Ligand SMILES: CCCCCCCCCCCCC/C=C/[C@@H](O)[C@H](COP(=O)(O)O)NC(C)=O
């Protein structure tokens with residue numbers, strides 16, 4: 001037992017150079033450092049060359065004189081080396097080598113799978129190293145072994161299947177992860193399937209696609225969980241049962257904002273590596289109801305007005321792929337509609353921060369950690385039927401004319417807006433940032449939009465308000481449930497609006513629609529509530545000290 005905790009230290013060769021390799025179960029990490037060539041006549045030239053390379057390296061910073069170190073948690077696999085090296089090296093070491101594959105940080109937030117081969121003087125040493133690394137890998141209990149994968153072949157640039165097969169499947173197989181892969185044949189295929197399958201045999205579910213595909217998988221899992229726990233999803237105030245299976249996202253959609261905002265980049269290989277090493281990120285989910293009827297869950301953007309109209313128009317142009325959003329965004333900007341209605345909301349406790357904070361939610365965020373404790377206590381109290389002690393804040397009611405009403409459950413960072421709709425929003429604090437953009441001139445709305453792309457504060461404008469809330473209601477001024485007679489009145493009414501405000505439209509823009517993670521909702525009047533840390537992802541949030 002004692003010896004298992006002691007570091008394994010050996011002289012191993014890396015690329016024909018003598019290294020000291022250390023496997024330390026206490027840290028736990030694998031490290032290796034090149035040793036200086038021994039002095040002696042025969043090695044004199046080698047030593048001169050070595051020093052020269054070191055000097056040039058220091059000047060050009062290409063030759064690492066540093067010790068390499070890989071945490072065990074970031075090792076993907078260890079393998080006996082197969083014969084793929086030139087026969088000189090192969091002969092010299094009498095075939096004894098092993099290769100360690102590990103996750104390496106490349107550019108900002110982007111990870112790559114790197115490999116290092118260690119050559120050993122004898123077979124026993126080689127075997128000892130492989131076994132020792134394997135033993136430490138077995139202690140990594142949060143890693144998935146068997147995954148259920150859904151591929152949307154229709155989203156984004158329709159590359160989902162190729163992306164999975166070429167970039168992800170080889171990494172899963174290297175890491176000895178087995179998979180059941182389903183390529184969807186229709187919308188809702190994945191969601192419906194998740195109500196039927198035996199989930200017990202899986203350690204996670206993978207969504208290959210965009211935010212819509214993730215949404216399907218999430219609806220399947222949350223819905224299944226509530227069904228199994230006899231919880232009525234139509235009851236807006238029912239505490240929902242959390243999902244224990246983690247969801248992984250391989251980005252192959254159009255915006256992929258859920259992936260970008262939880263990993264920091266839309267890159268299939270990076271996501272696959274986070275899945276393999278068994279990362280964990282809790283995430284809040286919003287439930288959306290209309291008249292005590294469940295409509296949908298949302299994790300990224302719930303947008304009425306501008307983003308609802310962009311979605312409605314862009315769905316007609318799916319053939320354009322991801323560019324459809326730019327095209328429809330431009331059209332929607334020109335049409336410049338506003339919508340009337342009432343927003344009522346309850347503000348979140350100030351300990352949960354403010355949308356105007358300069359700091360952002362990062363890996364290990366202390367505000368989200370604080371919510372983890374609270375949510376655990378709340379679930380315990382609920383389990384033992386103890387009374388809730390929630391101090392609900394006052395309701396604030398805002399009636400007005402809005403260009404956009406955006407509820408961001410996360411930053412919504414994506415390649416189009418790397419800081420996102422609400423840069424300081426949290427992934428798992430149990431709050432939503434409610435952004436109200438009031439009726440304004442085209443120029444002012446453009447100023448607001450442009451600030452999503454630069455360093456300026458998009459909320460620092462007189463016609464923009466932002467609140468951190470736990471729940472909100474929206475009621476459009478023009479009721480959706482009118483009978484036909486009323487519709488004529490409505491038409492008359494909104495012709496008046498159009499004549500006065502957007503002369504170019506012919507228009508049926510009394511109400512907008514809600515864009516719910518890129519899917520349209522059927523009703524404008526909604527009740528939205530955030531469910532703290534309802535789901536888990538194979539991600540770790542945004543890392544601060546990622547390579548520049
Ligand atoms: C003059 C330039 C103005 C540029 C303004 C840029 C603002 C961009 C903010 C984008 C925020 C998107 C939030 C993401 C939502 C996704 O869930 C949804 C669906 O993503 P999917 O396409 O399924 O991956 N995408 C959209 C565009 O509605």
Ligand SMILES: Nc1ncnc2c1ncn2[C@@H]1O[C@H](COP(=O)(O)OP(=O)(O)O)[C@@H](O)[C@H]1O
Pocket residue numbers: 151152153154155156157183184185186187188189209210211212213214216252253254255256518519
């Ligand atoms: N096989 C399929 N055929 C058609 N639609 C599908 C299929 N599988 C999933 N979908 C639906 O495709 C829509 C778009 O998927 P998504 O992953 O969001 O891609 P994008 O990012 O391009 O919008 C979602 O509404 C999803 O339910």
Ligand SMILES: [Ca+2]
Pocket residue numbers: 210211212213253254517518519
């Ligand atoms: Ca979509």
